[in-house]
Structure formats: C-alpha cells, structure tokens
Amino acid sequence: MSIKPMSAKELTQRILNDHSLFVLDVRNEKAFQDWKIEGMHFEYLNMPYFDLIDGIDHIIDQIPENQDILVVCAKQGSSEMVAQHLVDAGLEHVFFLEGGMTYWGEYLHPVKIADLNEKGTIYQFVRMGKGCLSYMIESNGEAIVIDPSRMITQYLDFAEDIQVQIRYVIDTHLHADHISGGRLLRDETGARYYLPPQDAEEVQFTFEPLVEGVDIPLVEALYSPGLTIGSTSIIVDQQYLLTGDILFIASVGRPDLAGKANEWSHDLYDSLYQKYKQLPFDLIVLPAHFGKVAELGQDGSVQATLDELYKTNPGLKFSDKQRFHQTVAENLPPQPHAYQDIRHTNMGIQKPNEAEQREMEMGPNRCAVQD
Incomplete structure (x- = not known):
C-alpha cells in the first residue's frame, strides 16, 4: 500500500x-x-x-x-x-x-453561472480555501475579469481554453484580505485596469477610473461605498449584481478595514438600504466572498436574488440606521491576517516576493460582519 x-x-x-x-x-x-x-x-x-x-x-x-x-x-x-x-x-x-x-488557499474553481442575453457568458471563480470569488465575463471573443486573485495563470489558462482575450480588468474596491491580480493581468495581457478613484489616492501606479458611466461592454458601474469609500458595484447585462464586498449571501461587508468604521458604516447602510432598494429585486447577486461552504449551491456557485437576500440576510433587516451602525460595530471579527500589508501591496507601496505574498494571504477571509 x-x-x-x-x-x-x-x-x-x-x-x-x-x-x-x-x-x-x-x-x-x-x-x-x-x-x-x-x-x-x-x-x-x-x-x-x-x-x-x-x-x-x-x-x-x-x-x-x-x-x-x-x-x-x-x-x-x-x-x-x-x-x-x-x-x-x-x-x-x-x-x-x-x-x-x-x-488549497490558491486553487480557483471555475463555475459557469449563465449565458447572457447579449451573446456572452459569465463565469464565477470560487477560491475554495480562501472564500474569495472572482468573475470572468466573455463576449465576442473578449473578456472582462473582475476582482481577480493574484494567481493569474488560472485566468489566463481559462481564457485560452474558451478562446477569448482579456481586455478589461476591474477591482470593485481596494482589497484588504487578498492580493489583487489586477495589475499583473494588465501587464500580462495589455488589458485596461479599472479601480475606483476614491480608493486610489495613495496608489503608486496608473489605472483607469471605475466610475458611474464608465464605458465597458456589458458593464454598468454603481457607486456603493461602505466597505471602502470607493466600493463600486457592477451590474452585468441587467441580470446580475456584482456586489464586491458590501453584500454577501449571509452577511454584509465590514467597514473598518481602513480604520473608519464610524463614517463608513453609515455609507454602508445607505448603499444597502437606499441604492440597492432602488434596483430590480430579481437581480442575481454575485458577491466577492462567501463565508461558509453551506452558501454554495448544488452547482458549486455562490448566488442569490436580491429579493431572497432582503428576506433572509440578517444584515438587511434593520429599519434604523443607528441600530445598524451599533450592530456592525459590536460584531466585527478579528482583522484579516496582514491586512495592512495587503492593502499597501495593492496600492503598490509594498512589493513583497512570492513567498511573502503567500504568507500574507494565509488564513480565511474576514470581510464580513459576523451575524
């Protein structure tokens, strides 16, 4: 044996x-x-x-x-x-x-979400060991990658398999729990890299501003601050709402990773309880993280309609902003491992080698408020 x-x-x-x-x-x-x-x-x-x-x-x-x-x-x-x-x-x-x-913390599992109305397909990449979710949208031989992890070879190989060229890369916010692969994909493919300008005041590299009205095929940007001051949601094909890290299946995002929980929890409430409530409730929410394996569906994807989440998500059941603010403050989990180093790496301030990046990312994501 x-x-x-x-x-x-x-x-x-x-x-x-x-x-x-x-x-x-x-x-x-x-x-x-x-x-x-x-x-x-x-x-x-x-x-x-x-x-x-x-x-x-x-x-x-x-x-x-x-x-x-x-x-x-x-x-x-x-x-x-x-x-x-x-x-x-x-x-x-x-x-x-x-x-x-x-x-285990680096493997990405691709799942087809659906074919789009506008002749394309949206895929979700499930980072099982880390709880991160990223996306690829392909249409007419071109692809958009959203919230990529640093293991870009897996996106490049998948794009080659489905015979598309990566033309656009988007980070919905400045990540604090994992190192973004956005700039690496830009450098490797020549794609245009987009980042919310409100999150980018200290970044040490050039980027395209991710703002409402941005001209990216199939994509509509919706400014939705809360987790960070720049957090921006993405509506795809009028069917899918990519919420980044402000709304998950079983919780909501934490607003304290830049030390501004007081200010940003009010922004988070306004995004979740005002901006999102003006959207069609049949939009399918695709978050940037999941907390537990139980959140995965039978096909391995993480998704739910906005209507379902307003009925089941504990973070969407507050009618009073002050109570929401107090509950968020009282239920913040420990900070992600090395989150300041990760933020500085994503700003281009720190330039860790591969071994240092792996060490910085060890452990679970902690982007959600615990319910």
Missing part, C-alpha cells in the same frame, strides 16, 4: 459532491482553529506534527478504518510523513493534501 496525493481540485469535487472525508490536520492548534478545510460531511482530528514524529500509536484508535483519510499540513512535507505512518499501521485509503494549505 502507498500514500496518495489529493489535489485541491479533487478535494473541491469531494466537497461539492457532499462526500465524507476524515481530515487529520497536523498543524498546530492555533492554525487549525483559525483556518481549516470545510466540508459538509467531514470529520476532523487536529494533532500537531511534533506529537506524531515518533509514531501514531496513541491516536490510531481515533482514526476510522473504512473511510478515506486526508492528512493536511501547511506545505505538504509533514502530512506525507504522517500519512506514511498511517499506511505502515495498516490503514488503507490514506491521502495527503498536495501542496498543503498553501495550495
């Missing part, structure tokens, strides 16, 4: 197909509690690698014999060694996570 690698793609399919899996996570307890692989039917055991160097006899009775077992660590090496211990003990169906949590 031998241990087998499980890729991030294979793990994603198991999650989407509701398969069961026993996860033995050999990172330290703090890392495990902060960020772990989520599956609706997954079981977990966290036991740090250093407690397993001399063997696994003391935990063998906690490991199921007739179930697939996935051993997880940060980068792969430790999980391979522990997985081999399990096989040597006579267990079958033992896997290690290829590339560890590092690769």
Whole structure:
C-alpha cells in the first residue's frame, strides 16, 4: 500500500459532491482553529506534527478504518510523513493534501453561472480555501475579469481554453484580505485596469477610473461605498449584481478595514438600504466572498436574488440606521491576517516576493460582519 496525493481540485469535487472525508490536520492548534478545510460531511482530528514524529500509536484508535483519510499540513512535507505512518499501521485509503494549505488557499474553481442575453457568458471563480470569488465575463471573443486573485495563470489558462482575450480588468474596491491580480493581468495581457478613484489616492501606479458611466461592454458601474469609500458595484447585462464586498449571501461587508468604521458604516447602510432598494429585486447577486461552504449551491456557485437576500440576510433587516451602525460595530471579527500589508501591496507601496505574498494571504477571509 502507498500514500496518495489529493489535489485541491479533487478535494473541491469531494466537497461539492457532499462526500465524507476524515481530515487529520497536523498543524498546530492555533492554525487549525483559525483556518481549516470545510466540508459538509467531514470529520476532523487536529494533532500537531511534533506529537506524531515518533509514531501514531496513541491516536490510531481515533482514526476510522473504512473511510478515506486526508492528512493536511501547511506545505505538504509533514502530512506525507504522517500519512506514511498511517499506511505502515495498516490503514488503507490514506491521502495527503498536495501542496498543503498553501495550495488549497490558491486553487480557483471555475463555475459557469449563465449565458447572457447579449451573446456572452459569465463565469464565477470560487477560491475554495480562501472564500474569495472572482468573475470572468466573455463576449465576442473578449473578456472582462473582475476582482481577480493574484494567481493569474488560472485566468489566463481559462481564457485560452474558451478562446477569448482579456481586455478589461476591474477591482470593485481596494482589497484588504487578498492580493489583487489586477495589475499583473494588465501587464500580462495589455488589458485596461479599472479601480475606483476614491480608493486610489495613495496608489503608486496608473489605472483607469471605475466610475458611474464608465464605458465597458456589458458593464454598468454603481457607486456603493461602505466597505471602502470607493466600493463600486457592477451590474452585468441587467441580470446580475456584482456586489464586491458590501453584500454577501449571509452577511454584509465590514467597514473598518481602513480604520473608519464610524463614517463608513453609515455609507454602508445607505448603499444597502437606499441604492440597492432602488434596483430590480430579481437581480442575481454575485458577491466577492462567501463565508461558509453551506452558501454554495448544488452547482458549486455562490448566488442569490436580491429579493431572497432582503428576506433572509440578517444584515438587511434593520429599519434604523443607528441600530445598524451599533450592530456592525459590536460584531466585527478579528482583522484579516496582514491586512495592512495587503492593502499597501495593492496600492503598490509594498512589493513583497512570492513567498511573502503567500504568507500574507494565509488564513480565511474576514470581510464580513459576523451575524
């Protein structure tokens, strides 16, 4: 018997197909509690690698014999060694996570959302390990990429597969939880890169202003501040509302990542309770993040109509701005890991290398107010 690698793609399919899996996570307890692989039917055991160097006899009775077992660590090496211990003990169906949590946090799973009325298609890229969502809209051989992650090769490969050229790249706001791939895509493809000018006062690079009335095919920009002063929503084909980080399926965006929670929570309320309420309620909301695997639909996508969210989303049920402001302030989760460094990187102020970027992004996204 031998241990087998499980890729991030294979793990994603198991999650989407509701398969069961026993996860033995050999990172330290703090890392495990902060960020772990989520599956609706997954079981977990966290036991740090250093407690397993001399063997696994003391935990063998906690490991199921007739179930697939996935051993997880940060980068792969430790999980391979522990997985081999399990096989040597006579267990079958033992896997290690290829590339560890590092690769898991970087994999993008493309999902077709729908064909558009105007002869095109919209795709959602689900970053399963990080909870980030980005988009590609293709029409007439050209593509728009919205809120891209830094792993641009995955967008480039997908564009090549569907035979389109990336011509436009959009960030709906200055991101604080992940490093944008916007400038990298611009440099690689020659695309025009758009960013809300209100978020760009300190940026160290040139960009096209993302403002209402901007001339981008299939796209209508709607200024909707709240998470940042520049947050801008995107309406696509009069069918889809890309909300960036101000509205999610089960929560709303947090307005404190630039230290201006007091001012920006009022903007957030106005965007959610005034601007959005003037839009058609049959628009399909496509956010830039999700919080839990349960938010994914059967096809693996994250979406809901605006009408559904006004009925079910706790952040959309306040009738009083002051109560909304107070609730947001009282339910802010911990700041994202290295968020200031990420903001400065997205401004072009800091220029971390690949290893430093990976370290900065380790951990879950924390863009939502906890309900």
